[in-house]
Amino acid sequence: MEKKDYKTALIATATRLFAERGLNGVSIRELSTAAGVSISMISYYFDGKEGLYSAVLLDQFSCFRYMESIKERASGPLEKIEEYVRWSIQRNRDYPYLLRYYTSELTNPTRYFSIIVQPALEKALHILIEIIKEGVENKQFREDLNPEDTALAMAGMVNYYFLSTLATQKFINHSPERDEELIRHYMDLFTKGL
Amino acid sequence: MEKKDYKTALIATATRLFAERGLNGVSIRELSTAAGVSISMISYYFDGKEGLYSAVLLDQFSCFRYMESIKERASGPLEKIEEYVRWSIQRNRDYPYLLRYYTSELTNPTRYFSIIVQPALEKALHILIEIIKEGVENKQFREDLNPEDTALAMAGMVNYYFLSTLATQKFINHSPERDEELIRHYMDLFTKGL
């Protein structure tokens, strides 16, 4: 326990600071001071600044494993899709900095993108695509539905809600109390249309 | 013309480099060398690195003004929405680096966010919201449709298609030849549902 104290403190502080200002926007001097640790501890535990960043990424994207369990739910495709939407929203609530690493790595990939980020996103999307294909084969969804484009549309809808917060919070209420209403609205959009 | 030569060369090079590695990921030394200009020209023309960055932002987000003209089209809400989707896709084609500034400023805002980025995004979204409200009042769309959430869903769908490119290009074809098919698919999703 005590051995990990400084290590976890550094990851926690780095998660916040790297998210707020990016990998190049924070110095390890400032970061270690904010964590209440000596600057040399970063090299000692993580072999330098990049190693600390990769540890943060690994921690943030580990939650994508949960997507596996949705695939194996004993329910229909529409229920699985609702589970996906609910999980996506909750993921952004539980990991408020995740979307920053997500978009930062997609637009300015570091060397860790292909090792950590890409596999996580690809696996989650593939599972969503399989769910939609299941619905098309069942004749529950339209047969001319493109599963890949539809999956991207769903993922984009939910992620953009959180991504746009800073630009829309003046006229759109983003509080968690509205999450269930949002899920209902999204599901209605996809089942009933406009 | 000749007076602006170095100035425009600096903006062009900065647009690419800041997009690829972020404001803090590029030094003005490297940038000026890549542009074939002396480093002191950045202070001379833009009053420093930040000034150059703000000039890039201003240039990238100026295309959002076009959204005004969609509002005033003499057509129904559904046609206006299709115009919005088409414009959003074309915008990402014409300005391949725009989405990087877009997401970077939304997740790690600089001091120019509230001056340049926020007003552009807010105006475009408000126009889209008005179009959807028009459709609800016409009884063309469902009366329980939430215009704000729907507008975000549409914007998110299109932007995420481009944002996700790096993670999905192995299994989703993102070439411009498919854009019209994509527009049709998105419009079908919103009119017919799944």
Place this chain on the structure above:
DNA sequence: GTCTATATTGCGATAGAC
């Protein structure tokens, strides 16, 4: 394991020559 002190490199900005 943890610290301080320091070596080394690279940064942004600018003075001053042309």
Place this chain on the structure above:
DNA sequence: GTCTATCGCAATATAGAC
């Protein structure tokens, strides 16, 4: 307008004491 040379500072990494 444009350049080179340089100033002053802050960056990462690490040696060495404890």
